Amino acid sequence: MKYGIALFPTKKLQDLANSFRMRYDSHYALIPPHITVKEPFEISDDNLPYITSKLRDIAKSSSPVEIDVYKVDTFSPQSNTIFFKIKEHETLSELYAKLHQEPFEENTKYKFIPHVTIGQDLSNDEVADVVGRLKMKKIEHHEVIDRMQLLYQLENGSWTVYETYRLGE
Amino acid sequence: MKYGIALFPTKKLQDLANSFRMRYDSHYALIPPHITVKEPFEISDDNLPYITSKLRDIAKSSSPVEIDVYKVDTFSPQSNTIFFKIKEHETLSELYAKLHQEPFEENTKYKFIPHVTIGQDLSNDEVADVVGRLKMKKIEHHEVIDRMQLLYQLENGSWTVYETYRLGE
Numbered sequence: 001m002k003y004g005i006a007l008f009p010t011k012k013l014q015d016l017a018n019s020f021r022m023r024y025d026s027h028y029a030l031i032p033p034h035i036t037v038k039e040p041f042e043i044s045d046d047n048l049p050y051i052t053s054k055l056r057d058i059a060k061s062s063s064p065v066e067i068d069v070y071k072v073d074t075f076s077p078q079s080n081t082i083f084f085k086i087k088e089h090e091t092l093s094e095l096y097a098k099l100h101q102e103p104f105e106e107n108t109k110y111k112f113i114p115h116v117t118i119g120q121d122l123s124n125d126e127v128a129d130v131v132g133r134l135k136m137k138k139i140e141h142h143e144v145i146d147r148m149q150l151l152y153q154l155e156n157g158s159w160t161v162y163e164t165y166r167l168g169e
Numbered sequence: 170m171k172y173g174i175a176l177f178p179t180k181k182l183q184d185l186a187n188s189f190r191m192r193y194d195s196h197y198a199l200i201p202p203h204i205t206v207k208e209p210f211e212i213s214d215d216n217l218p219y220i221t222s223k224l225r226d227i228a229k230s231s232s233p234v235e236i237d238v239y240k241v242d243t244f245s246p247q248s249n250t251i252f253f254k255i256k257e258h259e260t261l262s263e264l265y266a267k268l269h270q271e272p273f274e275e276n277t278k279y280k281f282i283p284h285v286t287i288g289q290d291l292s293n294d295e296v297a298d299v300v301g302r303l304k305m306k307k308i309e310h311h312e313v314i315d316r317m318q319l320l321y322q323l324e325n326g327s328w329t330v331y332e333t334y335r336l337g338e
Contacts, residue, residue: 011324014323014329018325022325028198029327032327154187158198164332
């Protein structure tokens with residue numbers, strides 16, 4: 001089954017993200033606003049108890065994560081995703097690193113750029129227009145996230161939470 | 170903030186429920202298929218740590234829950250909800266009872282009828298038509314659910330998981 005690991009920010013930031021996602025994000029109905037810390041990966045049913053016990057260990061040995069949203073940005077031209085950009089912080093990059101070393105696979109495709117997606121699957125013109133407007137907006141938000149979520153994907157593309165792990169207990 | 174407590178069944182039952190929900194359920198995009206064990210209720214931010222510690226205690230002292238889906242039914246004429254009906258089982262009714270005694274409020278409005286909603290907000294004619302057809306289908310499914318989820322509601326009506334509690338540890 002396909003699993004992913006994400007952080008859900010507070011309701012306040014989720015509501016703000018959704019106010020944009022309802023217009024710009026094709027995945028609006030599939031998952032709440034989130035910070036992906038591990039891209040979709042396969043876990044077999046047999047291996048699930050081992051992986052979840054590893055995640056429990058990682059969470060315990062990690063600190064709650066500092067989140068500083070400071071602007072709207074886009075991956076364009078690599079991809080048309082629009083997002084709230086989050087400042088790099090060692091609490092977040094350390095958690096990400098632990099989720100990409102044994103027994104997990106490395107991510108060799110992308111460098112980790114922490115973000116909350118607010119738009120995707122738009123045309124190039126739309127992206128330029130939306131990002132141009134949103135870059136003028138002052139978007140500043142700070143919070144500490146004290147848990148991470150293991151989710152699995154259903155056949156319709158939506159995601160269900162399997163388990164919550166509290167960071168730093 | 171508004172919270173609720175639900176059980177998510179396996180992917181298999183969620184996928185089956187979604188195959189109906191996509192056509193018949195106005196809440197299809199707001200939450201994955203689930204069994205509500207506590208209707209939406211308010212928790213203040215101050216009170217959240219106390220409530221979550223109570224939920225942790227309740228989960229630990231409870232058994233994993235036996236789920237036997239045996240037919241499609243409707244609450245009509247009381248409400249136009251269509252659902253997978255679940256056999257009463259003491260593991261489920263005991264969990265429900267614990268979530269409706271001190272410090273939680275009783276549910277004096279409804280008797281607990283465990284179910285997974287697959288349709289709502291349909292017209293009377295639609296309900297009669299859909300239930301008539303689905304009652305002919307053989308729907309049988311058994312599983313054991315070993316966790317419950319505390320969720321909160323966003324401004325757009327969708328639900329985000331706050332925490333998972335494993336039953337019976």
